[in-house]
Amino acid sequence: MSGRRSNGQNPALPGQVKNSMLAPTKMPGIDSGCEGETIMKKQGFDRRDFLKTAVVSGAAAASATATIATPDTARAEQPAQTPPAPAEPAGYAFLNLDEAAFVEALVDHMVPADEISPKGTDLGVNIYIDRALAGGWGKGDRLYMQGPWKLGSPSQGYQLPLTPAQLYRAGIAATNAHCRKAYGNTFDRITPDERQEVLTGLSTGKITFDSGLPVRVFWTTLYQTVVEGMYSDPIYGGNRNKAGWAIIGFPGVIAVHRDHVAQYRGKPFPNKPFGIADMS
Numbered sequence: 001m002s003g004r005r006s007n008g009q010n011p012a013l014p015g016q017v018k019n020s021m022l023a024p025t026k027m028p029g030i031d032s033g034c035e036g037e038t039i040m041k042k043q044g045f046d047r048r049d050f051l052k053t054a055v056v057s058g059a060a061a062a063s064a065t066a067t068i069a070t071p072d073t074a075r076a077e078q079p080a081q082t083p084p085a086p087a088e089p090a091g092y093a094f095l096n097l098d099e100a101a102f103v104e105a106l107v108d109h110m111v112p113a114d115e116i117s118p119k120g121t122d123l124g125v126n127i128y129i130d131r132a133l134a135g136g137w138g139k140g141d142r143l144y145m146q147g148p149w150k151l152g153s154p155s156q157g158y159q160l161p162l163t164p165a166q167l168y169r170a171g172i173a174a175t176n177a178h179c180r181k182a183y184g185n186t187f188d189r190i191t192p193d194e195r196q197e198v199l200t201g202l203s204t205g206k207i208t209f210d211s212g213l214p215v216r217v218f219w220t221t222l223y224q225t226v227v228e229g230m231y232s233d234p235i236y237g238g239n240r241n242k243a244g245w246a247i248i249g250f251p252g253v254i255a256v257h258r259d260h261v262a263q264y265r266g267k268p269f270p271n272k273p274f275g276i277a278d279m280s
Contacts, residue, residue, distance in 0.1 A: 091127075093134035094165060098186070102172045103129055105188035109195050110226055117243045125229030128238030129168075132225060138165035160214070164221060171218035174209035175202070235276045245273040253279065 092100050107120030107129070117123065132138055140163030152159035160167060176186045179198060183190045187198060201207035202219040209215055229238030231245070233252075239245060242252065251257045252274035260269065 092130045094138065095126075095130050095133070098176070099169065099172050100126070100130075101188040102176065102186070105195065106199075106222070107226055107229070109192065109199070111230065117247060118240075120226070120229075122240065123230065123243055124234075124238045124240040125226055128229035128232060128236055129225045131237045132228070133165040133168055138168070139163055140165075158217070160217060167213075167218060167221055168225075170211065170213050171209075171222065174211050174213050174218075175207075177210065178207055233276050242273040242275060 095103060103126045104121050107123075107125040109120075111117075111120035111123065111125060113119035113122070120126065136142070143158065143163065145161070145163070147161065149159070149161045162170065175198065178201075179185060179187045179190055179194075182198075183194050187195060190198070198207070202215055202222070205216050205219075207215055209218075231250075232238050234240060234242055244250075245252055249269060250273060251260070251269050251271065253276060257269075257271075257274070260271075
């Protein structure tokens with residue numbers, strides 16, 4: 001998965017203020033499951049703060065007890081317990097229709113359109129998430145998936161017997177089940193205020209899933225992928241037209257700008273962001 005960001009902050013362009021629910025106040029290594037918890041409780045959100053400081057440390061908050069089957073057990077039980085998944089919508093490699101509706105509603109709620117940038121789907125954040133889930137990261141190519149599966153501490157990182165794609169799929173289904181029970185409809189069909197309540201519940205751990213899926217681990221992964229979709233190189237599907245980079249004044253591929261570091265130190269950089277595709 002690409003799109004990792006450094007811990008250094010880039011100055012926002014003058015006067016650019018956006019309203020968003022994403023504004024992490026934690027740094028990597030400090031209970032990543034709490035990222036965004038404080039912000040989720042606010043009534044108003046400053047997207048400029050999010051865009052200046054968003055740092056994601058991975059899905060590491062595996063501190064809740066989970067009664068989740070191992071991948072082999074889950075595959076064996078799937079025909080008896082899980083109905084056939086809806087067909088995948090055109091343009092998506094992993095997400096099915098229900099999951100795509102969830103993700104689109106999620107990214108548009110977390111990254112709403114305003115005078116500075118388009119909404120999340122127009123920025124391609126949903127496409128980034130879909131590609132990530134369909135790729136090696138989503139398949140858990142670099143994860144140890146042999147077990148044994150025991151409860152770990154947050155410092156030990158991701159500990160579930162599920163690949164990120166399996167976690168995402170199970171978390172969406174569990175969240176929609178909660179929404180049906182609480183509001184009578186799925187996440188994409190409830191009101192913005194109700195969506196805010198749901199996301200606040202996920203970020204604080206106040207919502208619990210009947211399936212036993214750890215809510216905070218799902219939330220951490222959800223939050224991580226939305227932030228990455230905002231800031232990753234556009235070649236990965238998100239950050240369309242380099243809008244995320246433009247808002248924070250990030251110049252793009254660093255090696256191209258090494259000669260400008262001294263010249264523009266402490267000053268606005270006047271050039272447009274430069275991506276991987278621009279180098280070909």
